[in-house]
Amino acid sequence: MISSSHRVSKNLFPKALSSGKNSSGTLHTLHVSKIEMPKSKFSVVVSKKVEKSAVKRNLLRRRCYSILKESEPSLEKGIYLLFLKKDSARASFGELQSDINDSLKRYKSI
Secondary structure, three states: OOOHHHEOOOOHHHHHHHOOEEEEOOOEEEEEEOOOOOOOEEEEEOOOOOOOOHHHHHHHHHHHHHHHHHHHHHOOOOEEEEEEOHHHHHOOHHHHHHHHHHHHHHHHHO
16 A cells, blocks of 8 residues: 555546546556655555455455555656556556556656
């Protein structure tokens, strides 16, 4: 889990969603907003449409936070919103990691 200083608050979420750029992978959609922040902030959204079980949704969320925390030092400061797609429920950690890292690399080149 990431610290509360790196999480997107409920007040900041709509503002971040209305500005920024999208980058889609096969398992997720990444929305990046360049709102001035002292630290990068992250949010992972796993809908009930993706996985019915709360335990499995939380497992996916923890995996994504782990991947984002690992790549955080190389990222620019901003707000990163990660929306998972249905196929992500059946994906392994390695598949999810490579898909998210590819999307982060694509975002850097935009």
